[in-house]
Amino acid sequence: MAVNKESVCMLPDIQFVQRPGIIEFGWGHLAAELLPDTELLHAATWVLSRDAYPALTYGFAQGPGRLLALLAERLAVPETELMITGGTSQALDMLCKQLTKPGDVVLVEAPTYHLALRIFRDYGLRFVTVPGDQQGLHVTAVTTLVKMLRSRGERVAFLYLVPSFNNPSGVTLNAERRAELARLALALDLTVIEDEAYAELWYDAPPPPPIASFAPGGSLIRLGSFAKVLAPGLRLGWMQAPASLIQRCVHAGMLDSGGGVNHFTAHVVWALLQAGDFEPHVLHLRAALRARRDTLLAALARAMPAGVTWRPPLGGFFVWLRAPSTIDTTALLTHAEAAGVSYIPGERFYAGGGGRNELRLAFSMLPPDDLVEGARRLGQVLKQALQRA
Numbered sequence: 001m002a003v004n005k006e007s008v009c010m011l012p013d014i015q016f017v018q019r020p021g022i023i024e025f026g027w028g029h030l031a032a033e034l035l036p037d038t039e040l041l042h043a044a045t046w047v048l049s050r051d052a053y054p055a056l057t058y059g060f061a062q063g064p065g066r067l068l069a070l071l072a073e074r075l076a077v078p079e080t081e082l083m084i085t086g087g088t089s090q091a092l093d094m095l096c097k098q099l100t101k102p103g104d105v106v107l108v109e110a111p112t113y114h115l116a117l118r119i120f121r122d123y124g125l126r127f128v129t130v131p132g133d134q135q136g137l138h139v140t141a142v143t144t145l146v147k148m149l150r151s152r153g154e155r156v157a158f159l160y161l162v163p164s165f166n167n168p169s170g171v172t173l174n175a176e177r178r179a180e181l182a183r184l185a186l187a188l189d190l191t192v193i194e195d196e197a198y199a200e201l202w203y204d205a206p207p208p209p210p211i212a213s214f215a216p217g218g219s220l221i222r223l224g225s226f227a228k229v230l231a232p233g234l235r236l237g238w239m240q241a242p243a244s245l246i247q248r249c250v251h252a253g254m255l256d257s258g259g260g261v262n263h264f265t266a267h268v269v270w271a272l273l274q275a276g277d278f279e280p281h282v283l284h285l286r287a288a289l290r291a292r293r294d295t296l297l298a299a300l301a302r303a304m305p306a307g308v309t310w311r312p313p314l315g316g317f318f319v320w321l322r323a324p325s326t327i328d329t330t331a332l333l334t335h336a337e338a339a340g341v342s343y344i345p346g347e348r349f350y351a352g353g354g355g356r357n358e359l360r361l362a363f364s365m366l367p368p369d370d371l372v373e374g375a376r377r378l379g380q381v382l383k384q385a386l387q388r389a
């Protein structure tokens, strides 16, 4: 096949594009040096040299049995309640396809993972936000909202939440509320999707057990991803859900036609887990990310003007900053980028409005010097904005 090399080279290879002179706090990606390339090389070599055929042919729709068995043991759930996904994004897309129709309501946290909102919008879903505090969402509000919406004849497709080290706020739903939410989900026949993207990346203490563990039998769906603990380019994750829902997803035409998603990658990740390389890597990652978090927190304490507040995140990738109410972080972004620092404005994480004076900083990708210099630049920009206000 003839390949036009010039036009191929015009396209970027990766999602992240480094803009010259800008310290990019906006991207929730792992730094290159934190990716387990050596472990993956060993795993891929093992797969290709020892067991190439099962890894290279079409895969089982639910995911390779060997990875399902290993995950079932690690997560202590039956294999019938698990399937391999192409990461959480693909799982959310697949769930929307299976569980929703245009016009349905999705309950979301405020703030919540902004790109999940993008996926939900693709399916014509409408948002209702559930209020929360530093312990996570208010579970009693879920009951009130579900009853109110249903009494109006609205269909509530599901509640989506990031209960551990929320993106962007860093908040973790406490154990009592998890148990209560699981009980409510059962009582209300409400589907709950818990996105556990950061659950393994804790820096002080592990998060409480997953919501799904509190009420077996309920319509509780738990999504895990290897994007944050191994590498996002693997496009691999898993879903835990009632066996009936797993069967519905597994019988989708896409999987019948193409086999299991990211089948080769699934074999490589299985080999990495099997080799015992996962735990040491996660320990290393936690230590490295904890150090980056602490560097950023110390730099913020030095650089931020009075009135700007944040809470130390206990896990995950992000620090969530709140500026005085006179600051509009969307408008301020142009000034910040002119000063050589970027972030994501808070408004993008709110489905129903809000977050005008908030912003998200990711510490997962930047080296310590950039974390310090980026905080200094942002502090200056905020100081000037407060003087103008």
Ligand SMILES: Cc1ncc(COP(=O)(O)O)c(C=O)c1O
Pocket (backbone or CB within 6 Å): 028, 086, 087, 088, 089, 090, 113, 162, 167, 195, 197, 225, 226, 227, 232, 236, 237
């Ligand atoms: C809360 C949350 N869920 C899901 C994702 C995406 O996961 P994946 O790469 O597995 O699709 C992200 C990535 O930023 C995230 O922060």
